[in-house]
Amino acid sequence: MKKAVIVFSGGVDSVCAVSILKSKYDLYGITFSYGQKASMEIKAAKEFAKKLKLRDHKIIDIGFMKNLYGDSNVLTSTKRKIPSEFEYSIVVPIRNAVFLSIASAWAYSLDAQLVAYGAHTGDSHYPDCRPIFAKKLESAFNQGEIDGINSQIRQKIEIWSPYRKGFSKSDLLKSGIKVLGDSIFKTWSCYSNKKYHCGNCESCNNRKIAFEKAGINDKTKYLN
Template sequence: MKKKAVVILSGGLDSLCLGAYFGTKYDLYGITFSYGQRASQEMRAARAVGKILKLKEHKFVEIGFMKSLYGKSNVLTNADRKLPEKFEYSIVVPIRNAIFVTIASAWAFSLNASLVAYGAHTGDSRYPDCRPSFSKKIESALNQGEVDGIRLGIRNKIEVWTPYIAGLSKSTLIRAGYEKFGDGIFRTWSCYSDKKTHCGRCESCNNRKRAFSEAKIKDKTRYLF
């Protein structure tokens, strides 16, 4: 019997391609969050990603109230601000991964899963809640929050895993994903905008283009620019 893993899916390249590492070892359960992001196509792409990964179950969790708490603090939930073409701290959504991992872990403990994964990679070093130091600390805190259940054998201890922890880059992830899923990886969504086609100019689109180039895989994504 396979172990269970909860995978946080945004509908992006990273979340699909990390599934290439777990599909044979774990039964995958996906969780996707609607947190008020301007990239409305993420939900559609997440459904496609879930089907490609053949999830045992896929939950869509509505936490749109976070948009009102974030206010004008970042460009991903505030559509009035211009999306940058390269990294600026305005792209960082405060402790977004902490929120996602905590909710995903609540489900993982309930499922008696042993792993929670999200797609942070070595190229995400400028995002504090993508770094391995953060992932390991929140893993420790969440297990401490269920320590009695773990000691009693009612809950499994969870591991919080990211490609970053394993030293994997975005281009390495893409190569693994392409080998397993082929052109299915082009059903993912990376753009930060609310357009129906990748804008081709925002920081995330530029990262996507660069990663395909570094992976030496022809980028079949349709971009406006």
């Protein structure tokens, strides 16, 4: 079976993306600890990597990024408050470029053909989630390995996302619940790091809306 590396946060998007890909690929998950407040997502990633039987799962510590990001965004800053609706303060500068660069290096080393991340059509606010970004990054990475590709030492990679295939967050949920059942509600979306989802942040609100649009009774435990 073909191999794919997936950026695997433990959130509902990346976990559900696995449900779409797992019948076609041997999946290798990669999770990043980059100084985010929501370290609960790393715990969820570990649990779902086992549940979904990923071939391998690596947790990569790039916590030094927190120092580089400083107070540029609310997800790594300890000083800034997380908003309940989208504001550009939520955007972590080229976070997906950092993640996909490392994931792609692993993919070339594994002779994998696909690198996936969970961006969907509802992520249009985020420049590094858009299909045009993924397409250009894919082209740049393959150009960076072009000699190996031409000599058949490396395989060309495709950067895949639900967004590039036209899937919404609700589409992901509909696919994911067929594979995961009620365990889907144990994925972690919240930007805070409490015992349960806060229910107030932008990500929690998007999660609630997506379950409603998908016609799925949301059994996630929210504080609010």
